[in-house]
Every structure is written in structure tokens, then in C-alpha cells.
Amino acid sequence: MHGTSRWFPVIRSEEIVPRHIAFVQLLDEEIVLWRADDGALNAWENRCPHRGIRLSIGTHAGSEIVCRYHGWRFASGSGSCTLIPAHPSQVPPKAARVRSYQIRERYGFAWIALGDVEGEPSLPELDGLPHLTLRSMTFAAAAADVAATLASEPGIVVHDPYRAVWERMGDAAPMLLLLQPESSAMTTLHAVAGNDLTGAGRLAFLRAHNAWCKEIRPRIVSEESRSAQASR
Amino acid sequence: MIELYDYELSSDAYKARLLLALLGVAWTQRYVEYYPRRQHRAPEFLALSPRGELPVIVDDGTIVDDAQNVLVHLASRHDPTGRWYPQNDAGLTSQVSTWLAFAAALTPTASAARLHDGLLYHHIDVDEARRGAHEQLAVLDEHLWFNEDAGWSWLCTVDQPTIADIACFPDVILAEEGGIELRTYPAIRRWTDRVKAIPGFIAMPGIFPA
Structure with a gap:
């Protein structure tokens, strides 16, 4: 399927409500969208990098998403793991990072591009x-x-x-x-x-x-x- | 004293447990092994409730059956605020009734698909059950979307949840256990978040707390 090099609207901006993990799909990729308490919008692969559990069943903790399975926490912006509850004093490995997608908000929608894209969403x-x-x-x-x-x-x-x-x-x-x-x-x-x-x-x-x-x-x-x- | 004839995995029995928790009312469990022993169809249970369905409550000697009716009874008798089952506004009471009926109609669809997948009810036509569930979820999502647009968070046009929300929530959120994805019903997913955030909310197996 083509279409990875363009912007697609995936949800109305106002439907990404506070402390909610919105769940969409684009070109077979499951994606979660969530707005941190500071307003930053994240579009992430719906998959915990630890054991592959869907993050759409996780919890929104304000500036992090907490995975339902082992409680690993992932930060708004980078998607990097900030805490592994089983090893609280250990610095989480760099590889423990959720894959994120490019996202924009325009014309009342959140837009996602899965691959390289030129320009901005435009109507x-x-x-x-x-x-x-x-x-x-x-x-x-x-x-x-x-x-x-x-x-x-x-x-x-x-x-x-x-x-x-x-x-x-x-x-x-x-x-x-x-x-x-x-x-x-x-x-x-x-x-x-x-x-x-x-x-x-x-x-x-x-x-x-x-x-x-x-x-x-x-x-x-x-x-x-x-x-x-x-x-x- | 309230005795609840209960089974852990029953979405209908969970409706009663959830409202009892939200009301902060004490109760005693009478455990009925629905699966695999089918104790809800045993003579002792049928003597209590000939319909042979969970939940049933015995409240100071009064026997009440039918999941939706149990909610009506509990809210009528044990909620001094009257907010869970508003009866002083005919229009609102009628809205509650509509969604109680909607909740009951999920039994042969979303709930049946879950029994098929989870409790080996293989005689159920699961494709038909899922198709019916999707039709109902489309109606629910549309209703909740327009309610949200008008500033209402719940099924009825009132600023707090009612037994209508408690009646519909279990079979809707457990639908995914029957192979019915909620992803394409975004207003339903937001509403289930709000239900989970009600103070005193309790979960059951298959439902993640907030």
C-alpha cells in the first residue's frame, strides 16, 4: 500500500481530550495519540518496546504513558523509557523507546505522516x-x-x-x-x-x-x- | 441486608457489584458457579429465580432479578441523593429507561460474542452476534458524540452518571473479549474512560481500571 509520504488526518483535534489515549489506524499501523498535560501532542506506535503490549490499554499519567503490563513509563516528546519499576535505580536502556510518528495539527485535525514527507498538511x-x-x-x-x-x-x-x-x-x-x-x-x-x-x-x-x-x-x-x- | 447471587465473570452481575460499590452499600456474596457447573440452572437457584439468570439480589427478603431491574431497585432504595435513578423529571427517567433497554439488548450480541470466545459457548452464531453488536455500537457512538458536542458527558442529558451508564458500560467495554474492536468508536472509548474515573469505580477481569 502506498501513501506513506503524505499527511493524513486521523482524528479531530478536539477529540484528543485531556488524559485520554486516542487510538487510530493508518495504513495498517496502529497508532495512539495523546496530549501531555503541557499540551504537547504525541503520535506513537501502539506497541510497548518491552513486550509488545498495546499502549492503547495503558494509562495516561500526565507527561508519560504507563504500560499496562510491567509498568514501564515512556516520556512525552522522546518516547524514551523513564522508569522500569522492577529496576527502579537502573537507567533504562536507550533502546527502550517507543516509535513515534510525525504529527501536525491543522484545520481542526491531527495529521500523521508515516514516512518522509515534504511540506505541511494543506487544504x-x-x-x-x-x-x-x-x-x-x-x-x-x-x-x-x-x-x-x-x-x-x-x-x-x-x-x-x-x-x-x-x-x-x-x-x-x-x-x-x-x-x-x-x-x-x-x-x-x-x-x-x-x-x-x-x-x-x-x-x-x-x-x-x-x-x-x-x-x-x-x-x-x-x-x-x-x-x-x-x-x- | 443485601445478598447478591454473583459470578465473577458475569458482566450482568458486575453491573450490580459496580453500583453497590459506587453507592458504598455493604453486601454479602452468594457465589453461583455459572461456568462450568451452570449452577444458575440448578433447582436451588431456579427456586429463587425461575428465569435462571444472574444477578439476583435478596434485599431484606425481597427477591429482585434481571440485571437492569437490580440497578433500578438498588438506586431506588439505597441512593438517598436520587441521582443514580432520577425520577423527578419524566423526560430524564424516560432517557434512563431507553438505555436500560439498550443495555439488555447487548446480551444476545456483544455479551454472546464474549461468551463464545471466552466461555466456550460454541453454539452461538458469533458472526451474527458481532454484526449485531457493531450496529448497536454505531448507534451508541453517534449518541455519545452528539451528547459530547452538546456538553454532556453521560448517556442521559444530566451532568452526572446514572444507572443507564452503569447498565451499558460492562458489555460495551468487554466487547473486545468477543472480537469486537472499539477503536472505530472513539466517542465510546472516551465515555468508558469517564466511567472508569467515577469515584469508587471498581473493575472486573477483562476491564482495566483507569
């Missing part, structure tokens, strides 16, 4: 506009299958395999639809609109988008069934 259509992020929705389908369904919707233009723009009639601001490939069979659709609705108007907008996501769900079909349809 030029929204520059100079406010950002209203909407509820993200996960589909049991490949990104290409979700993109094909988006392309069949009136008003939606798919720009690349993971990004579409929705110019909505009667709506001055565009909406960006961003695909996060979790695996070859699972995709999360994020959405951000260039408006600053508030109150009842905002809630109606959020509800309408949520309803639309549920409405398109049954229309998302695999590439095999699309080509079978086309050759009929």
Missing part, C-alpha cells in the same frame, strides 16, 4: 476561511471504493485518491472530504467545512452530514462489484 480551498470539523465516519471498505462513491455524488469532485471537494449549492463555503486509509478494507472519512456556523444552524449542519454519511454507507461497494456492474 488551500480553506485557507482564509473558518473551519468547522464534522463527525468522522468509518466504513468497512477500501479508500478507492469510498472515493468512487463520493465521485458519484452530485457536487463532489474527487481531487486525488484521498481528497474530495464538495461545492454545495446555496452554500458559499466548500467542504473538504478527506479519506484516512486504515487498512485495505477500512477507511475513515473526515470532513471539514469552511464555515463558522453556530448554535442551531451548526447542529443542523452536523446532523445533516452525519445522516448523509449513513445514507451513502450501503452505496459503497468493492471495486470487483463495480467492474462487474460496468461489464454487464
Whole structure:
């Protein structure tokens, strides 16, 4: 699977709440996201370097994550082990370090790049506009299958395999639809609109988008069934 | 005196243990070996509760069965604050009832998948159970997401947890033991963190404390 050299949104920033370990997946990599008490955001491989236990079942101790299994503690920023409870006076080895990923916060999302990437996350259509992020929705389908369904919707233009723009009639601001490939069979659709609705108007907008996501769900079909349809 | 007919691994019995702990009420355990001896279907237990399900409580001689009903009873009789089962606001009481029913509906889905994987209930159609659980979890995640957006932390629109949260929490968080991942339900994961942070919270096997 390609896509390691680009930024993907993986979660709305505001869903990475204090003292919570958020858990996402990108291109088959399980990733935990957590915000230290000083505000620093971390994106780590979901794996303790000691015995491989998922850190998503660990605890958030403010500036460290504590592994559930043997209590090893890993520091915000470096991912380095700061304490091995079984050997409290020993300096933890340098190799005891969680793998971390590049992370940015822009347009109301946390963005991750798994590999080398040029530039910053960019949504030029929204520059100079406010950002209203909407509820993200996960589909049991490949990104290409979700993109094909988006392309069949009136008003939606798919720009690349993971990004579409929705110019909505009667709506001055565009909406960006961003695909996060979790695996070859699972995709999360994020959405951000260039408006600053508030109150009842905002809630109606959020509800309408949520309803639309549920409405398109049954229309998302695999590439095999699309080509079978086309050759009929 | 409260006697609780209890089994350590029962998610329904844990609902009663959890609320009793949160209420700070003393109780006595009557242990029923659900697996493998199936003592909940033995004549002595059926004489107490013909439905043959855990938990059952005997509270000063009153026999109460059904996990959700046990929560209603305990909160009604042993919570002087009235906050766990609010009954002075019809709209709120109705919300609690909705989520108690939702909790009961997790028994043939999330709970059944866990029994299949963990307690060798191999006659269960686990694919169907998981499919049903995912449909319910999608409903729950959406509800919690919009509640959070409106500033509510719990299942009902009230600023503290109720028995609705206690009823739904066990089978939701234990779903992963039945092969149902919670990763794609981020609002549910945040809510389970909040439940674990309630003062007096206790865990059970398969549930990690905060």
C-alpha cells in the first residue's frame, strides 16, 4: 500500500481530550495519540518496546504513558523509557523507546505522516476561511471504493485518491472530504467545512452530514462489484 | 441486608457489584458457579429465580432479578441523593429507561460474542452476534458524540452518571473479549474512560481500571 509520504488526518483535534489515549489506524499501523498535560501532542506506535503490549490499554499519567503490563513509563516528546519499576535505580536502556510518528495539527485535525514527507498538511480551498470539523465516519471498505462513491455524488469532485471537494449549492463555503486509509478494507472519512456556523444552524449542519454519511454507507461497494456492474 | 447471587465473570452481575460499590452499600456474596457447573440452572437457584439468570439480589427478603431491574431497585432504595435513578423529571427517567433497554439488548450480541470466545459457548452464531453488536455500537457512538458536542458527558442529558451508564458500560467495554474492536468508536472509548474515573469505580477481569 502506498501513501506513506503524505499527511493524513486521523482524528479531530478536539477529540484528543485531556488524559485520554486516542487510538487510530493508518495504513495498517496502529497508532495512539495523546496530549501531555503541557499540551504537547504525541503520535506513537501502539506497541510497548518491552513486550509488545498495546499502549492503547495503558494509562495516561500526565507527561508519560504507563504500560499496562510491567509498568514501564515512556516520556512525552522522546518516547524514551523513564522508569522500569522492577529496576527502579537502573537507567533504562536507550533502546527502550517507543516509535513515534510525525504529527501536525491543522484545520481542526491531527495529521500523521508515516514516512518522509515534504511540506505541511494543506487544504488551500480553506485557507482564509473558518473551519468547522464534522463527525468522522468509518466504513468497512477500501479508500478507492469510498472515493468512487463520493465521485458519484452530485457536487463532489474527487481531487486525488484521498481528497474530495464538495461545492454545495446555496452554500458559499466548500467542504473538504478527506479519506484516512486504515487498512485495505477500512477507511475513515473526515470532513471539514469552511464555515463558522453556530448554535442551531451548526447542529443542523452536523446532523445533516452525519445522516448523509449513513445514507451513502450501503452505496459503497468493492471495486470487483463495480467492474462487474460496468461489464454487464 | 443485601445478598447478591454473583459470578465473577458475569458482566450482568458486575453491573450490580459496580453500583453497590459506587453507592458504598455493604453486601454479602452468594457465589453461583455459572461456568462450568451452570449452577444458575440448578433447582436451588431456579427456586429463587425461575428465569435462571444472574444477578439476583435478596434485599431484606425481597427477591429482585434481571440485571437492569437490580440497578433500578438498588438506586431506588439505597441512593438517598436520587441521582443514580432520577425520577423527578419524566423526560430524564424516560432517557434512563431507553438505555436500560439498550443495555439488555447487548446480551444476545456483544455479551454472546464474549461468551463464545471466552466461555466456550460454541453454539452461538458469533458472526451474527458481532454484526449485531457493531450496529448497536454505531448507534451508541453517534449518541455519545452528539451528547459530547452538546456538553454532556453521560448517556442521559444530566451532568452526572446514572444507572443507564452503569447498565451499558460492562458489555460495551468487554466487547473486545468477543472480537469486537472499539477503536472505530472513539466517542465510546472516551465515555468508558469517564466511567472508569467515577469515584469508587471498581473493575472486573477483562476491564482495566483507569
